[in-house]
Amino acid sequence: MKVEDVQPNMTKRRVVVTGIGVVSPVGVGTEKFWSALSAGRSGISAIEDFDTSALRTTIAGVCRDFHSEEFFDERELSRLDRVSQMALAATEMAVKDAALKAGDVGGFDTGVILGTGFGGQRSIEDFCGAFFSNGQGRRSAIAIPKSMYNAPSSNIAIRFKARGPNITVTTACSSGANAIGQAFYLVRYGHAERVIAGGADSPITPVVMDAWKEMRVLSTKNEQPARACKPFSANRDGFVLAEGAGIVILETLESAVARGAPIYAEIMGYGSTADAAHITFPDPEGEATAMMRALSDGSLQPSEIDYINAHGTATKLNDASETEAIKRVFGSRAYEIPVSSSKSMLGHSMGASGAIELIAATMAIKTKVLPPTINYEEPDPQCDLDYVTEGPRDVSRLTGVMTAMSNSFGFGGNNAVLTLRGISV
Amino acid sequence: MMTSEAVQSIEVTVRSIICSELRVEPGILTNTTHLMKDLGADSLDALNIALRLEETFEIKIPDEAIPNFLTIEDIITGVRNHMSHT
Numbered sequence: 001m002k003v004e005d006v007q008p009n010m011t012k013r014r015v016v017v018t019g020i021g022v023v024s025p026v027g028v029g030t031e032k033f034w035s036a037l038s039a040g041r042s043g044i045s046a047i048e049d050f051d052t053s054a055l056r057t058t059i060a061g062v063c064r065d066f067h068s069e070e071f072f073d074e075r076e077l078s079r080l081d082r083v084s085q086m087a088l089a090a091t092e093m094a095v096k097d098a099a100l101k102a103g104d105v106g107g108f109d110t111g112v113i114l115g116t117g118f119g120g121q122r123s124i125e126d127f128c129g130a131f132f133s134n135g136q137g138r139r140s141a142i143a144i145p146k147s148m149y150n151a152p153s154s155n156i157a158i159r160f161k162a163r164g165p166n167i168t169v170t171t172a173c174s175s176g177a178n179a180i181g182q183a184f185y186l187v188r189y190g191h192a193e194r195v196i197a198g199g200a201d202s203p204i205t206p207v208v209m210d211a212w213k214e215m216r217v218l219s220t221k222n223e224q225p226a227r228a229c230k231p232f233s234a235n236r237d238g239f240v241l242a243e244g245a246g247i248v249i250l251e252t253l254e255s256a257v258a259r260g261a262p263i264y265a266e267i268m269g270y271g272s273t274a275d276a277a278h279i280t281f282p283d284p285e286g287e288a289t290a291m292m293r294a295l296s297d298g299s300l301q302p303s304e305i306d307y308i309n310a311h312g313t314a315t316k317l318n319d320a321s322e323t324e325a326i327k328r329v330f331g332s333r334a335y336e337i338p339v340s341s342s343k344s345m346l347g348h349s350m351g352a353s354g355a356i357e358l359i360a361a362t363m364a365i366k367t368k369v370l371p372p373t374i375n376y377e378e379p380d381p382q383c384d385l386d387y388v389t390e391g392p393r394d395v396s397r398l399t400g401v402m403t404a405m406s407n408s409f410g411f412g413g414n415n416a417v418l419t420l421r422g423i424s425v
Numbered sequence: 426m427m428t429s430e431a432v433q434s435i436e437v438t439v440r441s442i443i444c445s446e447l448r449v450e451p452g453i454l455t456n457t458t459h460l461m462k463d464l465g466a467d468s469l470d471a472l473n474i475a476l477r478l479e480e481t482f483e484i485k486i487p488d489e490a491i492p493n494f495l496t497i498e499d500i501i502t503g504v505r506n507h508m509s510h511t
Contacts, residue, residue, distance in 0.1 A: 074448040079469075139480075141472035 015187045016423065017264040018256045019098025019249035020359050021090035021198075025061035025242050025346055029093060032065070034363045037371040038392050042226035042345045044240050050206045057218040059225040060204045061242025061347025079142060080155065081120035086245035086352075087152035087200035088159060094196065095160065098249040099261050106161030111192040112153045113167050113183040115175025115199035117351035117410075118208065120147030125207050152200050164192045170351065172410030173311070175199050176246060177354025181270035181416055187250050194255070198355035200245035212241060215280075217315050227375050231312040231341035232319045232387045234380035239313040242347030246355030248362075253423075265362045268403070268419040269298025275413025282317055282409060287325035290415035294405060295329075298419045302330045305337055305419070306395070307370055307404040309361040310387075312341025313348055320382040322407065327385075338395075340388040344374045354408035358418055361404040365422040368396045400424070427505065435482070435508075439501050442477045446470060456498040471495065484508055 022029065025043025026036035036043065043061050052058035068077060068085045071092065080088070095105055123146040130137025145151060150168040157166045165186060169179040176199020183197030212218050219238040221228035230236040256263050271293030275286035295302060311322055327334045342360045349356060364370050369392055376389035395402070401422030408416045427435075444451050447464050460466040460474070475486045475494060484507040486494065494500045 078448070139476060141476055142469050145469065 013188050013190065014253035015184050015250050015267045016253050016256050017248045017267065017362055018251055018261040019094040019096070019100065020264060020362065021093030021095075021097060021247040022356060022359055023063050023066050023086045023090050023245045024349075024356055025063050025244060028063070028065045028089070030097065030359070030363070033359070034367070037342060037345060037360055038363070038367065038369045040345065040372045040374045040391050042374060043242075044225040044228055044347055046222070046225055047204065047209075049204070052209070055209050056213050056220050057209065058222045059228055059240060061240055061244070061349065062204060063243055079146060081123045081146050081151060082202040082243075083116060083118070083120055083200050084152045084155045086202060086243070087114060087247070088155055090198065090200065090245040090247040091156050091160065091196055094247040094249050097262070099259075100249065102160065105194070105196070106163070108163045109193035110160070110162040111164035111166065111183065111186050111195040112156045112162050113165070113169060113179045113186070113195055113197045114153035114156065115169045115171070115177070115179035115351045115355065116149060116152060117170060117172050117175050117201050118203040119149035119170070120151055121203050121208060122205055123147035125205050156196055160196065162196060164195070171414035171416065172412050173313075173348065173350055174354050174408035174410035174414045174416040175351030176356065177358065177406065177408035177416035177418055178272060178414065180248065180250070180267070180355055180358055181272055181418060183250050184267045184270050184418075187252060194249060194251035196247060197250055198245065198247035199352040201350040201352045202243040203350055204241055204243050209241065219314065229314045229344050229347060230375040230377060231310070231314040231344050231373050232323070232380065232383040233376045234378035236314040236316065236319065238315050239343065240347035242349040244346070244349040244352045244356055246352055246359045248355070248359065263423045265365050265420045265422055268300055268421050269294045269296070271295070271297060271417045273415045275415070277413055279413070280411050282321040283413065284321045284324040284328060286413055287322060287407070287409055287415050288328040290417040291325060291329045291405065291407065294417035294419045300403065300419055302333060304403050305330070305405050306398060306402045307361065307364055308337055308339040309357045309364070309404060309406045310339050310341045311407045311409045312343050312373065314341070314343065318409065319380070322409065323383045323385055334385055337386065338370050338388045338393060339385050340371055341373045342371055345371070354406070354416060357408065358406045358420070361406045361420060365402045365404055365420065368398060368402065369394055427509070432505065435504055436501050438481060439478070439504060440497065442474060442481065443497070443500075446474050446477060454497055456496070458497050460495050478504055482508055
C-alpha cells in the first residue's frame with residue numbers, strides 16, 4: 001500500500017443534495033412524506049406496541065408505514081435494531097434517488113456521517129431486561145453490535161461499501177443537523193467526494209417514555225393525538241416523541257452536474273455552537289450565534305432568508321427561546337420571515353429530526369410550498385412571529401431560487417443550524 | 426450412558442436451535458452441514474448458538490470449544506460430552 005497524496009482542499013467546493021430518503025410518521029419515501037407535510041397532515045397516533053397505562057403520555061409519532069420486512073430478510077432483521085433498519089431503508093431510498101448505482105457509492109471517497117440520540121435503545125432494553133430478569137429473558141451474543149450507537153452508520157457503510165470517514169454524531173435533538181453539517185464540511189474541503197448523511201432514532205420504548213414522563217416535557221393531550229403538538233401556541237404543553245430516519249446524499253456541485261444527477265438544493269452554510277450554560281435550559285444567545293454562523297459560513301445576509309424551518313418543539317421554553325433568537329439575528333425583519341415547525345405534524349424524532357427537517361426545508365425550496373405549523377390556537381406574547389399557522393403556504397410568487405434556514409437545538413445546549421438554497425437550472 | 430431416546434432428543438433440540446437462530450429450514454440440515462461454510466453463519470451466530478445450547482442443556486461450553494461446534498455432528502457430540510461431564 002502506498003501513501004496517497006491527499007491534500008485537503010482549502011478552497012470551498014460547492015456542496016449539493018442529490019438524493020433524499022426518509023422514514024417518517026407521515027409516510028415512507030419523499031413523495032408520501034412531502035404530500036402529507038405540505039398538506040398539514042399529522043402523523044401522531046396512540047402507542048399500540050406496549051402497555052401505556054402507567055404513562056401520562058400515550059401518543060407518539062410512530063412510523064406505521066415502515067414495514068421492515070420490505071427491506072430486509074429475517075436473518076438481517078435479527079441483526080439490526082429498528083434504528084439501523086430505518087437508517088438503512090432511508091439510505092437505500094436516497095442512493096436510488098441520487099441515481100447512484102450501488103457500485104458508485106462504494107470506496108474510500110464515500111463517507112457516512114449519521115446522527116442519533118438514542119442509538120439502539122430497543123436492543124439495550126432487551127438485553128437489560130434479560131439481565132435483570134435473573135435468567136428469564138433471552139440473552140444474545142449480538143446485543144452489543146446491535147445496540148451500539150455507531151451500529152446504524154456502520155451498517156450503512158457495510159451495505160454500501162462506503163469506506164470513507166464513518167462517524168456517529170450524538171448531540172441529542174441536533175444530532176441529525178450536526179451530522180449533515182459535518183458531512184457538508186467533509187465534501188466542501190475535499191475530505192470526501194460524497195457523504196451519506198443524516199439522522200435516525202427509534203426511541204419510542206416503555207423505558208424512554210417513562211423517563212421523559214419524569215421530565216414533564218411531553219404533551220399529555222392524549223385524546224386528540226393529531227392535535228397534541230402545538231408549537232408556538234400559548235396552550236402548548238410539550239413535545240410528542242417520534243421516530244424516523246432522514247438521509248441525504250451530499251456531493252460537489254461539479255460531480256452532480258458531471259453525472260447529470262438530480263439536484264435538490266445547495267447546502268450554503270453550517271453553524272454549530274454550545275450554550276455552555278445549562279444541560280436542558282436553552283440560551284437564545286447560543287442559538288442566535290449558531291444561526292449567524294450558518295449565515296456567514298454561507299456568505300449570506302439575513303435579508304436573503306425566505307423561510308425558517310424551526311426547531312419548534314412545542315415546549316414552553318424552546319419556542320420562546322427560539323423566537324427570541326430569531327429576533328436577535330434578523331431584527332425587525334424577523335416578523336416578515338415565515339417560520340414553521342414540522343414537529344407539529346411529525347413529532348420530535350430526536351437525532352433524526354434535524355435531518356428530516358432539513359429534508360422538509362429542501363422540499364419547501366424545491367416546490368415553493370411552505371409546510372405549516374398545525375394546531376396553533378392561542379397567541380403567546382413571547383411567540384409573535386409568522387408561524388405559517390393558516391395551513392400550507394404557496395410561495396410561488398417568489399421569483400428566483402429560495403434560501404432557507406433549518407434550526408436544531410439539542411439538550412446539552414448543542415445548537416446546529418444549516419442554510420440551504422435552491423439551484424437554478 | 427445415555428438412552429437412545431435421550432440422544433435422539435438432543436439431536437432434535439440441536440437442529441431446532443440451529444434452524445431458529447439461522448432462519449433455515451430443517452430439511453436442509455445433514456450431519457455434515459457446516460454452520461459457516463454451508464449456512465453462511467459468522468462468528469456472532471456461532472456464539473449465539475453456543476449461548477442457546479448452554480441455556481437449553483444447562484451446560485458450559487468453554488471458549489476454546491466453540492471452534493469445534495461448527496458441524497451438526499460435532500455440535501451433537503459436543504453437547505453429549507459436556508452433558509456427561511456435568
